[in-house]
Amino acid sequence: xxxxxxxxxxxxxxxxxxxxxxxxxxxxxxxxxxxxxxxxxxxxxxxxxxxxxxxxxxxxxxxxxxxxxxxxxxxxxxxxxxxxxxxxxxxxxxxxxxxxxxxxxxxxxxxxxxxxxxxxxxxxxxxxxxxxxxxxxxxxxxxxxxxxxxxxxxxxxxxxxxxxxxxxxxxxxxxxxxxxxxxxxxxxxxxxxxxxxxxxxxxxxxxxxxxxxxxxxxxxxxxxxxxxxxxxxxxxxxxxxxxxxxxxxxxxxxxxxxxxxxxxxxxxxxxxxxxxxxxxxxxxxxxxxxxxxxxxxxxxxxxxxxxx
Amino acid sequence: xxxxxxxxxxxxxxxxxxxxxxxxxxxxxxxxxxxxxxxxxxxxxxxxxxxxxxxxxxxxxxxxxxxxxxxxxxxxxxxxxxxxxxxxxxxxxxxxxxxxxxxxxxxxxxxxxxxxxxxxxxxxxxxxxxxxxxxxxxxxxxxxxxxxxxxxxxxxxxxxxxxxxxxxxxxxxxxxxxxxxxxxxxxxxxxxxxxxxxxxxxxxxxxxxxxxxxxxxxxxxxxxxxxxxxxxxxxxxxxxxxxxxxxxxx
Numbered sequence: 001x002x003x004x005x006x007x008x009x010x011x012x013x014x015x016x017x018x019x020x021x022x023x024x025x026x027x028x029x030x031x032x033x034x035x036x037x038x039x040x041x042x043x044x045x046x047x048x049x050x051x052x053x054x055x056x057x058x059x060x061x062x063x064x065x066x067x068x069x070x071x072x073x074x075x076x077x078x079x080x081x082x083x084x085x086x087x088x089x090x091x092x093x094x095x096x097x098x099x100x101x102x103x104x105x106x107x108x109x110x111x112x113x114x115x116x117x118x119x120x121x122x123x124x125x126x127x128x129x130x131x132x133x134x135x136x137x138x139x140x141x142x143x144x145x146x147x148x149x150x151x152x153x154x155x156x157x158x159x160x161x162x163x164x165x166x167x168x169x170x171x172x173x174x175x176x177x178x179x180x181x182x183x184x185x186x187x188x189x190x191x192x193x194x195x196x197x198x199x200x201x202x203x204x205x206x207x208x209x210x211x212x213x214x215x216x217x218x219x220x221x222x223x224x225x226x227x228x229x230x231x232x233x234x235x236x237x238x239x240x241x242x243x244x245x246x247x248x249x250x251x252x253x254x255x256x257x258x259x260x261x262x263x264x265x266x267x268x269x270x271x272x273x274x275x276x277x278x279x280x281x282x283x284x285x286x287x288x289x290x291x292x293x294x295x296x297x298x299x300x301x302x303x304x305x306x307x308x
Numbered sequence: 309x310x311x312x313x314x315x316x317x318x319x320x321x322x323x324x325x326x327x328x329x330x331x332x333x334x335x336x337x338x339x340x341x342x343x344x345x346x347x348x349x350x351x352x353x354x355x356x357x358x359x360x361x362x363x364x365x366x367x368x369x370x371x372x373x374x375x376x377x378x379x380x381x382x383x384x385x386x387x388x389x390x391x392x393x394x395x396x397x398x399x400x401x402x403x404x405x406x407x408x409x410x411x412x413x414x415x416x417x418x419x420x421x422x423x424x425x426x427x428x429x430x431x432x433x434x435x436x437x438x439x440x441x442x443x444x445x446x447x448x449x450x451x452x453x454x455x456x457x458x459x460x461x462x463x464x465x466x467x468x469x470x471x472x473x474x475x476x477x478x479x480x481x482x483x484x485x486x487x488x489x490x491x492x493x494x495x496x497x498x499x500x501x502x503x504x505x506x507x508x509x510x511x512x513x514x515x516x517x518x519x520x521x522x523x524x525x526x527x528x529x530x531x532x533x534x535x536x537x538x539x540x541x542x543x544x545x546x547x548x549x550x551x552x553x554x555x556x557x558x
Contacts (some may be wrong), residue, residue, distance in 0.1 A: 010469065069474065072447050093467040097449050100402070100437035109403040109522035112432045127431055128325045132334050135526040174477040177448035178462060182470040191468075195556070203490060204367065219557060227486065237452065237466040244346075244426065244486065246468070247375065252556040262324065263428075269534060273554045275546065281539075290537035291549050303543045308557070 001027040001030030004058075004080060006073075006089035006099075007048055007095065011038045011066065013048040016192045019154035021090045023087065024147040026053050026155065027117035028086055034161070035080065037073055045163060052159040060166040067177035068094050072128065074101035075170035079235065081106055081142065084289075086120070091146040091247075092191070099146050108140035115151030129243040129266035149191060150249035150270055186299050191228035193222035194301020195252045196271070198241055199224035199234070200264075200277065202297055211298070214305040226258045242267035257297045260285030277298060277301070311354040311363045312418035314409050314439075315347035315383055317376040318429040331527045343379040346424025349484040353454060354422055355387030363420070365389050369412055371405055373397045377507060384502035385494035386393055391505065396512035401522045402430075406438035411515045413443050418479060420461065425450050425483040436483035440506040447481040448474055451488050490491075 003025045008015040018034075025032045034048050036281040037060040048057045064072045077098070081087060087102065091097030091113045115133075116124040122137045123145065190196060197212050197219070216223050216253065224241040225234065225242070241248055243266035253271035258264060260276070260283055268274070269288050276289035277300050286292040293300060319325060320340040328335045328338045343351075357363035369384035370376040371394040380391035391458035394408050413421060419445075438483045439448035448454070448463025452471065455462045466485045494502070512519065540546045 067472070070440075070449070074441060093465075096433050097437065099440035099445075100434040101447075103434070104403060104406060104438035104441035107403075109401045110411075110432070110438075112434060113524070122339050126531070127528070128319070128334060128429055130531055131325050132327050133529050133531050135528075137524040137526055138522070139524060140522050145443075172446065174444075176475050178473040178475050180470065180472050208384065229313070231486065237472060237485075238468060238470050239334060243428070243431065252550070252554075269531075273550070273556045274534075275550070286539070287536065288534045290534075291546055292537060292539045292553065293541075293543070293546055294539060295543075300543060304547070307543055307547050 001086065002084045003028060003030045003032050003086040003088060004084040005032060005034050006077065006095060007034050008090045008092055008094055009036065009038060009041060009044040011041045012043055013187065016045050016154060017092060017149035019051060019157070020149040021088055021147040022051055022053055022150040022155045023152040024114065024117060025086070025088055028120050030086070030212045031055050035060070035077070037065040037068065037076055039063050045211045049161045049163060050157040050159050052155040053156060053163070054159055054161040057161045057163050058166055059163060060168070062168050062169050064171040069175050069177065070098035070101055071172035071175050072170055073098040073106060075172060076168065077102045078105045078166055079170060086143045086145060088145045091148050095146050096308065099144060103144040106144065108142050108144055109138070110144040110146065111136055111138055112146050113148045114145055115148050130269065131262065131264050147254055148247055150247055173272060181238055187216060188222045190219065190222045190224050190246050190248055190273045194250050195219045195221035196224050196248050196250045197221045197254040197256065198224035198226060198258060199229055199256045200258030201228040201232065203234060209235055211223070211301040213302065215308065217306045218305065226264045245280055255285050258285055260288065309363050309420065310365050310367065310416060310418040311357060312413065312416055312421045313350050313354045313366060313368045313383065313388065314423050314435070315351065315368055315370050315379055316344045316362050316422070316424070316427045317372055317379045317425050318344045319369065321345055321428055327528050327530045331529055333528050341375070343382050344424050346426060346484050348491045349488050350422045350424050351383045351386050351388060352489045353484060356489065358387065361462045365448065367392065367396065367416060367418070369409065371396060371400065371408055371512065380507055382494065384505045385499045386492065389505065391507040393421045393507060393509045394512050395509055398519065400519060402432050402434035402438055403522055404517070404519045405435050407517045408512060409439050409513060410442045411517070420478070420480060420482065422484065425485055436481050440481040445481050446476040446478050447483070448476055448482040451482050452485050452487040454482055454488065456460055507533050
């Protein structure tokens, strides 16, 4: 069997989640090809050839792919599709955006957000915000799959794949990029960090999120937020952890002033160790926390920072 | 400009689902159902476009058995002008849903189709993108701002690294994210008025589409439960536990 994996990147770095999606491809079993579609993305190609388990790296380097517009990327993948039984992308915003177009153009359905592989046509995925786990069999000849990275362990990066440059350019011409407003942070990516500290409505305002900085610095942590904190405008959307935000599963997750709504738990309950700091002893977050402390976060955070 | 808003009837977001004892699916018997929250945001956005004079007509469409008329009436109470129910008792895959919606798009010729980015039951996040591919329309998914400029629509999208704004030729597909708007509550007079708005029922079987399922649900199980943890009294104790018991910090 042949498997095509779409590489997630920003034209400069390969996202670490791709290593986990390749692990999902290995669990299916077959020859794995990685597709790097972008513009001026040689550094991504250099990283991609080292991904263990990958035999070939296809490179589509063209301005049409610079912003990974769904219309253009889906046409490219469809053009390549005949060589592969499985096409995988990471369930991040790029993969979620273009993959269903690929599926529809190929007249097959998509299996979204798999967390485990049962066999080459049967996959396990969470439904209802992770409150139920479905085992789903695809009846289509081709499997179009998005992978939830937290379900798989990253492959190593000591491989040596062959590079094949693609000349095809697919440009739908009916969409174009206007601008980006990207959050620049020195901290690790939420999806890749081994420690995450998140604030919720209890933080009261955006300024108070600074209370998390010192702790994050000491632990090398990424900073996240609950939907309530994002909706209230405390912090930007890319910090949201939850069912419809980012799904994280770090070694340590510290929830501060977060009550623990179903949709938030869906984004973090697979973390290895969960710590909850909340002044409400009845908050549902304590039901999933390994260690809880009932305390006013404005007292607890400075003390925690001092004692780490 | 016509706006089409496909909506889905799902479990109310406040209700915690239970898996059936025979692991065949989740148990939805006697459970409170509602319009999918993302679909509600889509209806609200369409109605605001009409109030702003950008849209001329808002058409809500839903696919399901008779019970989804309840959610269509909700959309009408929120301000949609008319509704279409595509009647089927089958639980259809996203691709088949998108194919049925494609037929409605061909009939109605909307300039904008606005949908929720995902349904909170299946969590698939597929239908809008699939409809885009089938109709050849460009898409702006996970939208937090939608702005019309001439014959284009600018969509600001919530992406992993922040916000991205793209421009789409019309007709186009938009899927909603949480921060696009805050849906209104339907007023009692509007709920009453909604009862008299037109609601067409069309049989899914009449569209001449092969609706054979593309997936088979083999089983549904409850997730692994986390063991209840402990409550510590002091920060010192917490730091000690994290260092020496959980060994997640050094």
